[in-house]
Amino acid sequence: MTVPEADWAEALRLLASYDEVALACHVGPDGDALGSMLALGLALRAQGRTVRASWGSEPFEVPAAYASLPGLELLVPADQIPAAPGLLVTFDTGSTDRLGSLADRVAAAQDVLVIDHHVTNTRFGTVNLIDADAAATAVVVVELLDRMGLEVTAEVAAPVYTGLVTDTGSFKYASTTPEVHELAARLLETGIRHDVISREIWDTAPFAYVQLLGTVCSRAVLEPADVGGLGLVWTRVDKDDLDRSGLALSDVEGVIDVLRTSREAEVAVVLKTDPADGLLKVSTRSKGAVDVGAVCVALGGGGHRFAAGFTSYDDVETTLDRLRAALATAPHLPA
Ligand code: AMP
Ligand code: MN
Ligand code: MN
Numbered sequence: 001m002t003v004p005e006a007d008w009a010e011a012l013r014l015l016a017s018y019d020e021v022a023l024a025c026h027v028g029p030d031g032d033a034l035g036s037m038l039a040l041g042l043a044l045r046a047q048g049r050t051v052r053a054s055w056g057s058e059p060f061e062v063p064a065a066y067a068s069l070p071g072l073e074l075l076v077p078a079d080q081i082p083a084a085p086g087l088l089v090t091f092d093t094g095s096t097d098r099l100g101s102l103a104d105r106v107a108a109a110q111d112v113l114v115i116d117h118h119v120t121n122t123r124f125g126t127v128n129l130i131d132a133d134a135a136a137t138a139v140v141v142v143e144l145l146d147r148m149g150l151e152v153t154a155e156v157a158a159p160v161y162t163g164l165v166t167d168t169g170s171f172k173y174a175s176t177t178p179e180v181h182e183l184a185a186r187l188l189e190t191g192i193r194h195d196v197i198s199r200e201i202w203d204t205a206p207f208a209y210v211q212l213l214g215t216v217c218s219r220a221v222l223e224p225a226d227v228g229g230l231g232l233v234w235t236r237v238d239k240d241d242l243d244r245s246g247l248a249l250s251d252v253e254g255v256i257d258v259l260r261t262s263r264e265a266e267v268a269v270v271l272k273t274d275p276a277d278g279l280l281k282v283s284t285r286s287k288g289a290v291d292v293g294a295v296c297v298a299l300g301g302g303g304h305r306f307a308a309g310f311t312s313y314d315d316v317e318t319t320l321d322r323l324r325a326a327l328a329t330a331p332h333l334p335a
Contacts (some may be wrong), residue, residue, distance in 0.1 A: 022109070032164075034136040038159040040326060043235070052082075054076050055100065066201075087112075089112075090112065094118035158193075209245065231267055256285055286305070293308040294331050
């Protein structure tokens with residue numbers, strides 16, 4: 001699903017028309033949300049534009065894994081994003097609710113450019129650059145920079161690479177195409193420290209996280225009869241767990257990557273209580289047989305076929321019951 005030429009042309013026209021640009025990515029930013037936003041932000045700033053970038057959730061703190069990225073000086077707290085921006089550009093955000101406190105800027109902005117790769121994207125922009133086949137939003141950003149004639153310098157390449165490695169699980173997921181490796185090669189040729197970037201993302205955590213991993217994995221439950229007999233494995237991360245370990249919600253994103261290794265379960269689920277609002281942030285992953293994206297959309301969330309999530313206003317048990325029911329009739333994907 002490539003982006004129509006007319007949309008690229010419109011995007012270039014929009015980006016040429018504004019000296020000041022507001023950038024926003026989805027709440028609780030991951031490497032792709034933050035990386036694709038910083039990459040375009042840095043390239044626009046190098047052109048002399050005024051760039052403000054943010055996200056609409058608390059805490060307004062860059063997750064430790066991304067704290068060494070170039071361009072963090074472009075970030076401002078959400079309330080410093082103009083109430084009615086001329087041009088608002090959104091990244092990795094499938095629907096306006098995923099902008100949190102910045103959602104109101106969509107209606108207030110003169111123009112909105114949506115840059116994304118979620119198949120569930122609601123196309124809320126005046127112009128939409130949505131490529132559901134792209135491995136990451138960062139891939140779409142590079143194509144945009146190329147079309148704008150802007151150089152992908154080492155400074156720009158580092159956040160792009162961050163988006164690419166996060167969303168491909170270090171080039172492991174099915175989304176890893178020859179083009180992904182070609183882009184990675186091009187980024188490495190700029191001289192970025194890909195080893196340091198990857199170590200920060202995948203191989204560095206506070207000792208308290210290692211201990212928390214033990215706690216939440218030892219309480220994991222395997223339900224072989226669920227998902228129509230394909231198996232479900234799930235666990236919780238409670239507010240208490242975070243309080244005790246001094247960790248933020250963004251620090252425990254990797255729990256699901258350990259849980260989903262369980263051979264006996266097609267689907268893995270982590271229910272995390274967000275200390276900011278007390279709501280359950282539910283992460284789901286499938287091994288490829290079941291479309292968890294469709295399941296999460298039905299439960300009010302979104303995502304991709306094999307990695308998706310939703311926010312639940314119910315308690316753990318009720319949420320799990322709704323999820324089990326949806327998973328029992330989930331669309332099966334071709335092998
Ligand atoms: P996560 O489990 O948080 O790593 O998210 C996996 C995928 O699901 C990502 O593509 C997210 O953007 C998407 N996602 C997670 N939570 C939500 C939500 N509440 N609404 C829409 N999409 C979500
Ligand atoms: Mn994301
Ligand atoms: Mn993404």
